[in-house]
Amino acid sequence: MSVHASARERRAGLSLLAGTHTRYWLLIAPALFMLCVFYIYPIGRVLWMSVTVPAPGLGNYELLATSASIHKMLLTTARITMVTTVVTLILAYILAYTLVHSSPRTQRWMFLGILIPLWISVLVRAFAWFVLLRRDGLINSVLMSSGIIDTPLSLIWNETGVMIGMIHYMLPLGVLPIYANMRDIDQRCIAAARGLGAKRFEAFRRVFLPLSLPGVVGAGILVFIFSLGFFVTPALLGGGKTLMIAEYIKVQILEVVRWGLGTMLAATLLLLIGGLLAALSRLVNLRKLFGAG
């Protein structure tokens, strides 16, 4: 009797559990549906087209090895991404260091200065750089009129312009992970290093710097991946002469209508970033880096 009763209870419990599961699935179904239709399906199509258009096979991928214009574009992309990442990290490190060593009041103002650009459209920011960097822009006219230079510097429509715009965009993304990491460094450790005989710089080099490296790695990954596929700023500030991969893909698909080549490059970019993240996740704890647990 009691055995039956408990079996029945267990069954009831199971169906209740199944009931909750169904309800959870129902709740996430709209989101899941949207994700499938607008994200997974198009990406699947892109991957599929890269091996089927114009003819089935790996013909598009062969171009990676043979096409000179693709080589040039990849090299440009790599160069700009690297320089952007390194310069952003250096600037972000200095900013974050200043930030953690400031009074709470100063910190609030600095944060505002760091976050406001994040809220302003990337388009607006690119056009703002036009005003500053043009041949007859603010920077050139000030430098000319003060006699420091006699021919205007070309700061825009080239790689320099692209990098200036990208570094400006990436800076907050670099500062935040580094700041979060530095804030958790026990200041007493630095004091202890000084007390044990280390000069100011040595205490920084031997204690603060190694303890802040995880934040730098996290910021590096974030900035590098963002830079790699960046479109708007390079397209606007590069003036069509400095082609990075994202703009190159756009040209292939919208202008010369070579879907196969465009989708192949998109797929390559996707796999490259996936591969990079996988490799890095073996080196560092990505979940922790981006703030989870």
Added chain:
Amino acid sequence: MAGLEISNVTKKYANFRAVDDVSISIKRGEFLTLLGPSGSGKTTLLMMIAGFVQADRGDLTLNGQTITHLPPEARNLGMVFQGYALFPHLSVFDNVAFPLKVRKQSREEIATKVRAALDLVQLTALADRLPRQLSGGQQQRVALARALVFQPHLLLLDEPLSALDKKLRAELQDELKRLHRKVGLGFIYVTHDQEEALSMSDRIAVMRSGKIVEHGTPTDLYERPNTAFVADFIGKSNFVSGSVVEHRDGGFVFSGGGVRFVQRTKGPAPAIGAGVSIALRPEKIGVLRSGETAENELAGTLTEWNYLGSEFRLVVDAGPFGSFSVSVPTWQSDLAPEIGAAMKLGWSAAAGMVVAQD
């Protein structure tokens, strides 16, 4: 002079004097404790000695050399921080090797000295571990080894045991004392725990509101405190005050609240008519049985009692004299405490300690 001389140092924050005109010296090999409640300035004083806080006024002299304005790294003082401040990214060995590395010593020299320091604190087996893989007690020993390995002039300790549980704390107190005897350095130890101060120090400086109220050996401060603050902060005390009415041989009589008390003194007695306060330790007060008498007697009622195994801790309400806390050894008493019972407390003329009221 070998040792540290602190003369008239002051540190002000806004309009608050964290350390106010403090002078004290510590001899080589001495164990000096800075004892005081939180906010008394003991940690600020220690940080001034270490060089992390700059004195607004006054001077620090170490072995005859003025160090008042030297940066911390130039003072050659060992320091154990509250919470230890071990370097989390370095192994135990590298933590202890740190002060030697920044002094550019050779690899062999470093290896030998680190081994010796780890031997001293019995941690040789754990040299390769990271700090987070150690227990609190072990971390604290690493901090000690790291602070001693470079043969500093003095060792400064900022509440090094406060993060540990009671049993471990007692163990490490013994170990610190042993270490102190062995290395023969001057130790300056900051704590708010008076028991810790009593059991470990050669000398205690009691601080309050940025000043040193009194300093002396643990026995001096416990048996012969000069101020009510120290009498109450080190151990516990009951206070009786009144004004002097009569001088006697080796003492005086004072009256307070309509009761006359006799008190013995070593020095000259206060003038007739002067106000006096005496402090009484709970263990120096007895409960009188009927028919028993004492030189000083006070009647009251029992309001609270605790049985602590070795003693009864009683709280007796003595009317205008306030509450008295009394401890009676259980082995010599047939006391059966009952709340509300009338009690007669008694103490001898030698039991009280004359203290300055503040």
